[in-house]
Amino acid sequence: MKLWLREFEEELAARHVRRPLRERLVAELADHLACEEGDGTRIELTRIGAARAIADQYADELASHDARRGAFISFAALAVTAVAMAVGTAGTGRSQYPGFNHGFSAVLALLAIAAIVFGSQVALVSGLLATWRALRRRSVAAMPAAEVALLRRRTTVALGSGTAVAVGLVAYRINFIDVQPAGWLALGGSLAGCAIVALAVAWSALVRSSATVTAVVGPAGDLYDDIPPLRPLRGHPARLCAGLTLLSGLGMTLVEWHAERSLSEGLQRGAVEALGFLVCFVALSRAIGARR
Numbered sequence: 001m002k003l004w005l006r007e008f009e010e011e012l013a014a015r016h017v018r019r020p021l022r023e024r025l026v027a028e029l030a031d032h033l034a035c036e037e038g039d040g041t042r043i044e045l046t047r048i049g050a051a052r053a054i055a056d057q058y059a060d061e062l063a064s065h066d067a068r069r070g071a072f073i074s075f076a077a078l079a080v081t082a083v084a085m086a087v088g089t090a091g092t093g094r095s096q097y098p099g100f101n102h103g104f105s106a107v108l109a110l111l112a113i114a115a116i117v118f119g120s121q122v123a124l125v126s127g128l129l130a131t132w133r134a135l136r137r138r139s140v141a142a143m144p145a146a147e148v149a150l151l152r153r154r155t156t157v158a159l160g161s162g163t164a165v166a167v168g169l170v171a172y173r174i175n176f177i178d179v180q181p182a183g184w185l186a187l188g189g190s191l192a193g194c195a196i197v198a199l200a201v202a203w204s205a206l207v208r209s210s211a212t213v214t215a216v217v218g219p220a221g222d223l224y225d226d227i228p229p230l231r232p233l234r235g236h237p238a239r240l241c242a243g244l245t246l247l248s249g250l251g252m253t254l255v256e257w258h259a260e261r262s263l264s265e266g267l268q269r270g271a272v273e274a275l276g277f278l279v280c281f282v283a284l285s286r287a288i289g290a291r292r
Contacts, residue, residue: 071155075128087186153289
């Protein structure tokens with residue numbers, strides 16, 4: 001029995017199962033086997049199964065569980081970040097908008113605004129896709145390794161973008177610390193700090209979930225599995241990119257035209273939005289499963 005348990009622990013270690021969990025699994029199995037021996041039952045290890053097979057099953061299920069859990073925790077952290085961004089935006093709207101060139105540095109202001117605007121959109125899309133895939137596959141004990149990797153990539157992109165948003169919020173507050181009201185600066189800064197803490201917790205969960213190795217064979221699936229209406233565009237990522245780029249640019253144009261009462265302002269911001277979406281799609285579409 002001791003030899004079997006030692007082999008079981010070694011196989012778990014080979015699959016990079018975390019040490020605390022590894023020790024708990026070994027202790028539980030040892031206790032179970034000891035109880036059977038105490039009842040006078042002769043333990044047939046062949047009935048239990050090979051140590052490697054049992055360890056593989058635990059590792060495969062753990063990797064899938066951790067990947068889904070990481071996606072859910074990340075979504076919660078992104079929700080905190082969204083609240084911080086919404087309150088910060090509302091505060092800027094209630095006070096006099098300072099303009100990007102009235103703070104310490106126009107470059108810092110533009111970088112912060114770009115991080116907030118584009119980071120929030122990427123975080124929203126990738127975070128929703130990761131969470132939706134985790135919900136769809138919540139009843140699957142062990143997902144294929146390729147699918148686990150896809151879920152982890154989507155979560156990583158979402159957290160990276162959310163972190164950019166949180167850093168942008170802090171940088172924006174610092175840049176206009178002498179311009180905006182102190183109350184809104186304190187509130188926005190506090191919420192941005194809460195978002196950073198929540199994102200740090202989510203990053204920690206993602207790092208832990210990425211350790212365990214799964215060996216289940218199977219396809220990863222893609223964006224078109226998650227959103228069935230897009231399936232006619234499978235194999236045509238350029239068409240998908242062109243259509244979504246056009247929609248994002250047109251949407252921003254209409255929104256800014258209405259908000260600023262200026263068509264030229266709307267067209268300018270719509271063009272920037274479309275260009276930003278194009279760059280993000282080319283850079284990240286493979287990572288989130290929009291193209292092979």
